[in-house]
Amino acid sequence: MTTWLLYGATGYTGKLIAQEAVERGMRPLLAGRSKEKVQPLAEELGLAFRIFELNSQTAEHLEDIDLVLHCAGPFEKTSKPMIHACLKAGVHYLDITGEISVFEYTHSLHEEALQKNIILCSGVGFDVIPTDCTALKLKQALPDAVELALGFDSDSGISPGTMKTMVEGLGGGNTVRKEGQLTDAAIGKHQRLIDFGRGKKSAMAIPWGDVATAYYTTGIPNISAWIPTPKAAIYAARLLNAASPLLSSEKVKQPLLKWVEQGVEGPNQEQRARSAAYIWGQAANADGVIKTCRINTANVYDLTVYGALEVTQRLLTGDYPSGSWTPAALFGPDLLESLPGSGRFEIDSFYPGNAN
Missing domain, CATH: 3.40.50.720 (NAD(P)-binding Rossmann-like Domain)
Structure with missing residues (x-):
């Protein structure tokens, strides 16, 4: 047994x-x-x-x-x-x-x-099955990809454990994969418009786990991870870079961690049921061919x-x-499609000189 x-x-x-x-x-x-x-x-x-x-x-x-x-x-x-x-x-x-x-x-x-x-x-x-499976799906669709961007959009609430991890990471900045190496970057430096599955939104690169895992899954040398972020919040994130040493200090973290212990509860079943997640990924090769993949899943x-x-x-x-x-x-990649609440991968292609 x-x-x-x-x-x-x-x-x-x-x-x-x-x-x-x-x-x-x-x-x-x-x-x-x-x-x-x-x-x-x-x-x-x-x-x-x-x-x-x-x-x-x-x-x-x-x-x-x-x-x-x-x-x-x-x-x-x-x-x-x-x-x-x-x-x-x-x-x-x-x-x-x-x-x-x-x-x-x-x-x-x-x-x-x-x-x-x-x-x-x-x-x-959720960290990182949906995006990891999306990464491999894109690698299979575009084997010679040299760039990979992954992200998700969700209205999910946040659990105490997730909030604690965020507090512990205060002041850490962003991380991307560049030419196969993990590279630090200022938070808020990278921004773009992304349609995660429900219309274009302003988005910001974040230090998500895929900059590690997607590299080992696909071998693609340049990887970034993204979430929807209002432009005002991106601007505020840039300003916080100057406060990084302060945010990283235990004097700031400990009161926040205590607040999490006392006051943060995760979303209930009803809240989770109405908060699907929208997974997005985009791969590009050196010739400018772009493959975009989307899939909806259950709450995070x-x-x-x-x-x-x-x-x-x-x-x-x-x-x-x-x-x-x-x-x-x-x-x-089919692992993701097998999970309750998951849809099917949908891939769109763009070829230089051909909008189809």
Whole structure:
């Protein structure tokens, strides 16, 4: 019997995943640091639970586990001890991060994962399944692409965990992939008009995880990530660049993190149900050929639940190559279309001298 562990089960997204898992007949072992939080949820769902910290002894708690789905952020702080515990225990590792540094670190452990005969796959939620699958779909449509832009538009609310990650990243600026290398850029420097699927909108480049993952999925050397942003907000973001050292200080972050703990709640089921996500991607080659791809999906949090559980189920029941992988590289672009609430990929083409 395969056994999988959901760590960070009492967070906003972790709880949604645990509830949906039970509805599907899955029996995760719930885990976290606080017995006061984990035990009531486990009892409510009729599941077993385990309490432990993330440290050098974490592997001891994974000896009877086949797979870990890690949902306790901020992942830049929590992923390393869990990844290394999984490597030590010979356990598959999944997480729902969107943090570039985590994707880069997970990728760096490919050879170790091969030696241990396990799979490491970061980003099995909205960060980054939709955009990662879109990236591979565009690569297949335009194999010689040299530029790739990815983005999404959604009216979704925000969870406490996501807000904490945003606070931790204050003052960090933007990141793009340029000629194969991650390159820092001022936030607000890159802007354009994009039709994500419901009309053209002003958009700004952001440090989204795809500047890491899409490169490993497609090999395309120049990658940027985008979200709709009003022009006034883009201008304000540029002004904030000067305040970067202040925003990065713990004196600013700690009060904000406390506010998140006390006052931020994620969207409820009704709010999620009426907030679809619109995924967009565009690839171009050196000859000026442009392929644009769009697809609609479920709300960002619902998709994270669906994506995380789908990948978990596939790894527990299927046979896949070991190593460190992105979701699309492991399962192909059709992974996204298979998830509840997802539409079908639609690709438009532009050829120089021909508007068709």
